[in-house]
Amino acid sequence: MDLSRPKTASGSRDALQPGALLDGPLYLAVKRRIARSLMAGEWGQGESLPSEAQLAARYAVSPGTVRKAIGELVNEHILVRQAGRGTFAVSHDSDSMLEAYFHIVGDDGHKEFPASRMVSCRAVAADAAMAQQLHVARGAPLIQIENLLSLRGEVVIFDRIRVPRAVFPDFDVAAFRQRDTTIFRFYQLRHAVTVARLVERLRASNAGPRIARLLGVPVGEALLAIERLATTYDGTPVEFRDRHVSTRHHAYVNVLGMKGG
Amino acid sequence: MDLSRPKTASGSRDALQPGALLDGPLYLAVKRRIARSLMAGEWGQGESLPSEAQLAARYAVSPGTVRKAIGELVNEHILVRQAGRGTFAVSHDSDSMLEAYFHIVGDDGHKEFPASRMVSCRAVAADAAMAQQLHVARGAPLIQIENLLSLRGEVVIFDRIRVPRAVFPDFDVAAFRQRDTTIFRFYQLRHAVTVARLVERLRASNAGPRIARLLGVPVGEALLAIERLATTYDGTPVEFRDRHVSTRHHAYVNVLGMKGG
């Protein structure tokens, strides 16, 4: 038996070619393969992936290489590992999702998923700013949805969501309205669009008459204004969200540096 | 030669005892040891640590275990690695520090270290809120410093810093004023206090008369108000900072999810 070279298990159609076409480290190639399969829905929403040993055999690399690839995806909150059970694609309903992507916390430290109520939904054309943010042509068709979010029964957040029609070709408002999950999970289940990265820009703004009325605060009240762009694994812009938060009883919490301890 | 057990190199006084007293994984024990040495100033500010092989010998563990411990400290922005050169304790002046801890960015995407001008500095007593945040008794002596920070010559941020006298027993205002580095680096160099973790709470507030005057904005203007607690490796509160940011030409930027690509 030949032990001089790793067995490439050439029979497997997913085996990575040794040496050739690797623009970088092997574990990153494996990571991309796994991310691609995730995007393609091969293992969806809370389901378990094949074991590390099986993935190693499939890609014809050592278990340690698969392990490093999975480790990065875990750090990015795309996968979660459970000893003795397996590795799972994160559910966008899970606590880890709340932990990772929702930063509005009550003054008493309470954190929960907000309840959502739709205010409006209509087709609009991309203005210059939206065209730039969403990488579409000016005037391109967008879908605009406005929501009011409540925490413990109190209206706290006004959201304006804009998504390119091109990314969601068969967007169905009724289905959106009747969803019983988060918006991101709706994107993924219904349109196979997975949000992997968010960039948020926070500033303070004085409430205009309409938002003041919707949030039940005086005109001119200082609100936290958040502009947020969501993109997929490969950087494609998917959603732009314009958020106004009443910070009378809530704050946006951000933790930097060491995580544990 | 006995190969049945890893050689514990018992000659080294830093060697970790096998099996005994390990409340968790070995690599976490190594990580704590390294962090403790960092705190003690064994390798300070931008200086290089011993090589991974040397550290492995010192703690009598395998190179892979040291590598994992260092990897976590790198993720937490406490160390930086450079292939071919070594592993370094982060300098609080470095770009990685700016990247990790300073989130105020110009509307054009420009990011820079702010210029600081001291407005006031005096001894105060801890009120109830400060006592709770800084883990000191009510009425305990604090040092309070107020600064105005400028970006590109424009005054953008008003800071009120409060630190417990107990943490900085021989605090010297003249030295603080004349420092030519960041405040965190001053803490570390002058008082051997290393900030490892920040928790920021952001909200919107209307500018009162004093802050409006200092920032050169109208009274009632919406400002971004940031309350930030800084702690050391072991969770000891070190500094509470109260920050008011004019977001006319700047925003607080936060990136979530995948970091690269």
Place this chain on the structure above:
DNA sequence: TTCGATTTGTTCGTATGTATT
């Protein structure tokens, strides 16, 4: 309840590649 199979978690050791000096 116990046992065994499966899967991830941790640790070890080694070899080779690449960047820096």
Place this chain on the structure above:
DNA sequence: TAATACATACGAACAAATCGA
């Protein structure tokens, strides 16, 4: 060129968690 140090990859072994028979 040579030496040093980190980066990547491999494979092996055992521990710990989980789950079902």
